[in-house]
Amino acid sequence: MNEFEPKVVAFVCNWCTYAGADLTGTSRIKYAPNVKIIRFPCTGRIDFMLILKAFAKGADGIIISGCHPNDCHYTSGNFHAKRRWMVFRTMLDFLGVDVNRITFSWVSAAEGARWAEIVNTTVDGIRMLGPYDNYRKMVNQETEVNNG
């Protein structure tokens, strides 16, 4: 029986979480290999549609992480991102998307151990939730169009 290995994409900001993940590496702290990182200059740059695209292309879980409030390298990008996520999360929840599959976090450049912990906790959580079949089913039904 194949153990389900979740695919998780992480959208992180360059100045804090990416550097924090670098620190995790420098400190040789091990974590689950299911998470792959995409670098952004700031969490403010992260489009909400990317979350949908990630799910559509096969992600079972998503991590979005940036600088702690007040520490943003660009001063306020993370505050704008926070508001955007609050609204988007409400939208997703209203539509029945499993928001537990998305982890939002603030991880600073000094928090190498914490990044590993967030990755591991997220991957374990997604493993329990299983593959995101519902979303995949929606995406795969290209030819099923119902104009009731």
Place this chain on the structure above:
Amino acid sequence: MARIGVFICHCGENISATVDCAKVAEVTANIPGVAVSVDYKYMCSDPGQNMIKEYIEKEKLTGVVVAACSPRMHEPTFRRACGEAGLNPFLCEMANLREHCSWVHDKNEATTNKAIDIVRTLVEKVKRNEPLMPIKVPVTKTALVIGGGVAGIQSALDIANCGHKVIMVEKDPSIGGHMSQLSETFPTLDCSQCILTPRMVEVAQHPNITLYTYAEVESLDGFIGNFKVKIRKKAKSLDEKLCTGCGLCTTKCPAKKIPSEFDQGLSNRTAIYVPFPQAVPNKPVIDKEHCTYYIKGKCKVCEIVCPTKAIRFDQEDEIIEVEVGALVLATGFDIKRANFFPEYGYGKYKDLIDGLQFERIASASGPTLGEIRRPSDGQIPKKIVFLACAGSRDPAKGIEYCSKICCMYTAKHAILYKHKVHDGTAYIFYMDIRAAGKNYDEFTRRAIEEDGAKYIRGRVSRIYERDGKLIVVGADTLMNAKTVEIEADMVVLATAGVASPGAEELAQKLHVSYDQHKFFAEAHPKLRPVETNTAGIFLAGACQNVKDIPESVAQASGAAVKVCGLFSNDELTRDPSVAVVNRTAPPLFSTCVGCFLCQSVCPYQAIEKEEIKSRDGKILKTVAFINPSVCQGCGTCVALCRSKSIDILGYTHKQVYAEVDALLNTL
């Protein structure tokens, strides 16, 4: 037609120990658009970089992915190499196979597969990279030094002596900082003000330095090389051009009972005052909160007696705006006071003082003219107990760090005391003796061997008053934790050094990071100790971390050379990764609809209105325009724009979408 070169580094064994580099090279060679895919032991070495350059020329590569360590490590290295080979440096990206992959996973197939995914993601990104040219901005060759203590003074003099203009802003009425309050300095015991005041005068008289005292920074705008600073000159109630510094007003002022900040409350000053006799500038200011005229509308004695009619009661705060190219933060530190310690009496015992207060007592120009006397009754103390580590290294008090200077100044205090009171005894309760500087350990040894200071290793749990004496109850851990009780005439606490008041507020105004103790954050603890994460703002002195005078001066000179380095070019080249609002052919001109919701989102006010006009001057459309000299490239406006009219070079919509696509689709 994309021709991407993929270069996979083994990084010695750092990557190859857990990732099968040869396999990664083999698989990535099949990604459409990849012209060459090789692996090598040390890409960042000279042979490694030469290999990349040769392939660029031989294979006519249109983009390069170096799969190695973190881009935060070597992106500039490889971008420079590509530039030297004739490929635009921004067509080179790095895939992080070390910090994000080989170092954090075990050696197995999943790790190698993840490495392949990471490389593929960056290949897809690079295919959509555009060649970019660095943006050049002019540099204003004037520096702003905030803080006039020894670090600020050193920085200002260094920069001014290199031929650049300096503006110094100090919030107190005089420069000098805490160093001007000290009596003698370790390890040489030279007189603090004797070595400092010549420097203070030099700052005031230097042709390149403009000094604003009793002033604070109000706001900061702009970016490196082009800052606009508003400075609030607080009203001194004085016309400085007319004042001769004769001091007559300070002798006649009837409000005489105000605790002197300079003497740490051990003496009083008047409402119109000069903080200390050697103040620079040696002109008084009126303390509006204690002046009878400002409170009750009566008095004005100073105005009456002033021979040059220099008093101006109607003077208001003045805001001046200056343009500078760089800032040096030298705002210094503060210390905890006796009232921080419930176990030592909450500050209610007059003879239980802190280190700065002892400095004032020992100082020849202090409240006791240099004689060691008890604040309560003026008697000469025969037994003084010094407590090192009062508050520092104490997680229970929220100060887990070491304040660095206390071991040395406590030894100094013991020596000074003994020099002045030959039959006195100094007891020092300590945890460790930290004397790591040049001649420092010899100095502490001198306190013990020549001046008879009695060091007791242990902490003090309680101090209380009995019959006019202070009972100090501590432990001697080198004698089996025996309780030690000393009847002291005076107690001096070497209290913890903390960030100066207002540090957090200033840091937020300047967008400079700070830690949980409100000390300003350096860009890198080892390799960049005088820079902050905010380009163009540098650090000097105790505002970064409590430190002694030699280190403050050294760091100040370090910050000064960084500023001079910045000023050594007429133009600064900026990272071209900025946001751009699209422009298209008429009649559309741009897909931007001019809603300007992006304007409020930009932290740097980089977004302006642009009116697109027809030939006869009629306004056809008003759209957004992003100033490339100001934009810092955060991309918040890009994600906000509904019509996707804004894109950011280096993280374009196409690139980011391609990365997500590539990451999740396996070959």
Place this chain on the structure above:
Amino acid sequence: MDKLRQKAKELLSNNEVQIVVGYEEGTAGKARPAFISSPDQADALIYDERCIHNLAVYLTQHKLSGNTKIAIIASFPVMKSIITLASEKQLDENFIKVIGISKDNNIIEFKDFADIERYINQQDLTFTPEELALIEKIDAMSMEERWEYWQNEFSRCFKCYACRSACPMCYCTLCITDFNQPQWVSVPSHKQGNFEWHINRAMHLAGRCIGCDECSRACPLDLPINLLTKKLSMDIQKQFGYSAGQSLTEPYALSTYKPDDKETFIR
């Protein structure tokens, strides 16, 4: 209605405006938008309970803009739309005359947009019990039920984009659906394409929707898509204290922030 027609005739005869946008009799007993350009046509104007279309959508039509001065008959939702459009710098006050109709069918002649803003803030701006009930019904469902419900609804959509055309706040010259480098919203009207389109629409209207329900009315399939934007409006009002259409100067909720915005889910 007579007073309305009189006013329209007056404005057109004096050439204070060139076009009056209002309502007229349509087919099958419905009302429809009218564009009156001469005083003698003004008698076609009507105003009754059938006149619910949000006419503000015509204010951003470029054919009408330029040197043409427009008068618009504004019901309460239309007034809010005008304020929202004005706060996004889409309207020139000098070219638009707003004739408001109050709840008791009286004409209000607004001097300028600030006048409209004042009037709006004197009215009851809370959500109606019906609106709240519709949202609560969906909120009460479980996650799976909600997924099923919306998947069902979205499966019927065939991407006619009538909702986009009818909404006054959808005025982008190039819609994100037309953007194919990259293709953010899948184009076909399959489940994924519809899902992405409606999420995108709702997010772009988050905090900008004034709740006229025109989108649902315009939809040939009666999809309850007005609930998506309404839910976000309620959420934004609760979390950030911001509501669209009530201020000309307050910054848009997602263009600003408070350092202490409270959330519960960020680690």
